[in-house]
Amino acid sequence: MLFWYTVAVLLSLAIFSFLWKDNPLYKFAEHLFVGTMVGYTIVMVFSQIIMRKIVDPITLAVHNHQYLNLISLIIATLIGLLYLSRFSQKAQWVSRYPISITVGFWSGYAIVTSFKTNILTQVRGTVVDDMGAPLLNGELLGDFIKSPSWSSLDLAVSGPLLVFGVIVVLIYFFFSIKNENPMVRFANKPALLYLMLGFGASFGYTFMGRISLFIGRMNFIFNEWWPLLKQTIGG
Amino acid sequence: MKTPWYEKIASVDKKILYVIMFVVVMIPLLAKWTYNPDVMDEVQDIYDEVEEIYAYNLANPDAPMGILFSFDYGPSTSAELDPMMMSVLRHAFLRKIPVVTWVAFVDSIDLGKRITNFIAKEYGAVYGEDFVFMGYPYPMTAAVVAFGSDVRKFLVKDFYGNVSTDLPLLNKIYNYKSIGLIVTVSGTSMPRFWVTYANTLYGKKIATGTTAVSAADFYPFLQTKQMIGMMGGLRGAAEYEKLVYELETELIGTDTEMYMQSVYKQNTVQKWDTKVFTPGYTEEELREHISTRMTARTGMASQAAAHFFVIFLIILANLGYFFKRRAENKR
Numbered sequence: 001m002l003f004w005y006t007v008a009v010l011l012s013l014a015i016f017s018f019l020w021k022d023n024p025l026y027k028f029a030e031h032l033f034v035g036t037m038v039g040y041t042i043v044m045v046f047s048q049i050i051m052r053k054i055v056d057p058i059t060l061a062v063h064n065h066q067y068l069n070l071i072s073l074i075i076a077t078l079i080g081l082l083y084l085s086r087f088s089q090k091a092q093w094v095s096r097y098p099i100s101i102t103v104g105f106w107s108g109y110a111i112v113t114s115f116k117t118n119i120l121t122q123v124r125g126t127v128v129d130d131m132g133a134p135l136l137n138g139e140l141l142g143d144f145i146k147s148p149s150w151s152s153l154d155l156a157v158s159g160p161l162l163v164f165g166v167i168v169v170l171i172y173f174f175f176s177i178k179n180e181n182p183m184v185r186f187a188n189k190p191a192l193l194y195l196m197l198g199f200g201a202s203f204g205y206t207f208m209g210r211i212s213l214f215i216g217r218m219n220f221i222f223n224e225w226w227p228l229l230k231q232t233i234g235g
Numbered sequence: 236m237k238t239p240w241y242e243k244i245a246s247v248d249k250k251i252l253y254v255i256m257f258v259v260v261m262i263p264l265l266a267k268w269t270y271n272p273d274v275m276d277e278v279q280d281i282y283d284e285v286e287e288i289y290a291y292n293l294a295n296p297d298a299p300m301g302i303l304f305s306f307d308y309g310p311s312t313s314a315e316l317d318p319m320m321m322s323v324l325r326h327a328f329l330r331k332i333p334v335v336t337w338v339a340f341v342d343s344i345d346l347g348k349r350i351t352n353f354i355a356k357e358y359g360a361v362y363g364e365d366f367v368f369m370g371y372p373y374p375m376t377a378a379v380v381a382f383g384s385d386v387r388k389f390l391v392k393d394f395y396g397n398v399s400t401d402l403p404l405l406n407k408i409y410n411y412k413s414i415g416l417i418v419t420v421s422g423t424s425m426p427r428f429w430v431t432y433a434n435t436l437y438g439k440k441i442a443t444g445t446t447a448v449s450a451a452d453f454y455p456f457l458q459t460k461q462m463i464g465m466m467g468g469l470r471g472a473a474e475y476e477k478l479v480y481e482l483e484t485e486l487i488g489t490d491t492e493m494y495m496q497s498v499y500k501q502n503t504v505q506k507w508d509t510k511v512f513t514p515g516y517t518e519e520e521l522r523e524h525i526s527t528r529m530t531a532r533t534g535m536a537s538q539a540a541a542h543f544f545v546i547f548l549i550i551l552a553n554l555g556y557f558f559k560r561r562a563e564n565k566r
Contacts, residue, residue, distance in 0.1 A: 001519065037342065044341045048371040048394075057391045060398065095541050106376065110431070117431045117461065125459035162458075202451045205468060209315060209447035211260070211541045212469040215316020215534045218264055223526055223533075228519055 002232050005225045012217050127168050135159030165194045239562065241555035252548075253476035259544045263536035264513055268472060270535035277457055278474040281418075281442040285478065288415040289330035299334035301408040303382070305346035309340055311462035312422030312446050318531035319472035320420045321354055322479045328358040329479070329486060332415075333408050334366040339375050340423055340507055348394060352512045357524060359498040360393075363402040367381050368392030379432045393429070395510055411437045414488030416463075420444035430461045433438040444471065472531035480528060491528065492521055 014029035054077055061070040079101065085094040128134055137159060144156040172191030175184045292299040304324065327334050338347035351368050354478045360366050369390050372378035383391030386398035387409050399405050407413060415438050419429045426443040433439040440463045443453055447468025456462045465476055487494040499514045507514045
């Protein structure tokens with residue numbers, strides 16, 4: 001266990017050495033990673049795709065006398081094998097059949113679902129909340145004025161801020177060429193503010209993500225490998 | 236002529252900054268400081284949903300609901316995402332909720348297998364009865380659609396080569412009707428994929444764990460309830476970790492080590508498949524199981540220190556820029 005942990009530590013340090021400058025240790029670790037990954041992928045593709053998706057179902061269908069199932073599996077496998085015709089310049093046109101079947105099938109699945117997921121539901125979410133109440137709700141503003149508190153303020157302004165933000169950012173992007181229309185000119189400044197807030201949040205999250213990866217490696221070295229080393233050396 | 240301070244900070248070698256950042260990150264890590272985060276609504280919602288499934292299973296022991304866990308990330312983001320996957324898995328196993336796991340990428344296969352078995356072992360879960368690992372269900376879209384009818388026809392065998400219809404768990408949980416929640420932990424855009432197919436087509440509830448880099452992209456789906464909750468980055472992981480730690484303390488007490496050892500002392504019947512995990516623990520294994528219960532909260536202490544350091548650098552650099560501009564204008 002200690003041996004492999006030590007190998008992992010040395011490889012991590014070799015990769016981090018790039019922060020100083022490009023060097024042979026870094027190059028070695030990088031090439032080792034690429035080679036190992038390719039080897040691993042080949043083995044896993046064979047055991048998890050070719051065996052699990054072709055050999056096992058066909059064997060089970062034969063074993064259980066499910067001949068109709070067997071025929072459909074064989075036909076599907078043969079159609080899949082047509083992809084390999086791309087290796088031949090003469091016969092590569094045959095590969096268009098499996099490609100057209102795949103594209104046609106998945107387009108049918110994806111077009112409606114993607115449209116509903118990314119456009120219809122998102123547009124609805126900009127107009128009403130999940131309970132069906134409008135986001136531009138004057139009653140909530142009235143509630144805040146009657147009994148001011150942080151939570152009632154949050155409820156009153158979050159909906160209008162969201163709607164306003166979506167509209168000004170859309171105007172900003174649709175009319176990003178020089179435009180003297182007063183509405184477009186009015187939208188520019190708040191749209192930039194919204195965008196900067198969005199980019200700032202993304203930057204903060206990105207920084208957090210990168211530091212997390214570094215912390216993960218340091219945690220492995222000092223809280224997993226080091227105690228194991230101490231224990232092994234100390235007997 | 237003496238170089239002004241703002242000129243000096245503008246020419247600091249970046250290697251010095253790396254060294255300072257290293258020290259800043261290491262101090263909380265070595266001192267084992269932990270961070271006690273306030274739990275945000277989007278994390279609490281996932282926890283509550285798992286508790287609802289637990290309550291449903293208590294009321295319906297013959298037709299329990301399970302949770303489908305999708306390892307949609309690879310080793311490159313495991314430092315950030317392992318803690319959240321481990322925490323939600325612990326929650327499910329603590330509540331004896333049936334667990335089905337699989338992975339979305341080839342390079343995640345060993346990672347998915349290792350983490351599933353690692354957590355199942357802590358609670359003495361039995362393979363095939365309490366949890367199953369389905370491996371890499373390629374192609375993923377077909378697998379997600381197949382779960383709408385009968386996933387056993389698409390995945391005729393599990394990762395270990397057991398016939399799916401022979402596994403008792405998969406005879407109860409084989410389509411979305413018996414899946415109460417889908418947990419996708421991802422460093423990519425996979426949560427959007429789950430929303431597109433499992434939520435839009437089948438109305439399934441989606442809980443997401445994501446890297447901090449991607450978190451901002453998924454807030455629109457939270458607002459529309461296309462996702463029921465989200466753990467964003469190490470902070471999200473720390474929040475869920477805290478909730479599960481509190482639940483675990485309530486259910487099994489503070490001595491987790493003794494609890495884990497007792498699981499394999501009480502049971503003399505050999506019901507665990509050694510292909511999946513070996514019952515019992517070595518000293519190193521115990522240490523690892525204990526330390527992973529606070530990985531995110533320890534990491535967040537270092538994270539907070541690093542953030543303060545960067546905020547300090549941003550302020551310092553802006554001040555330098557301001558003074559430099561002022562000096563240039565005077566000239």
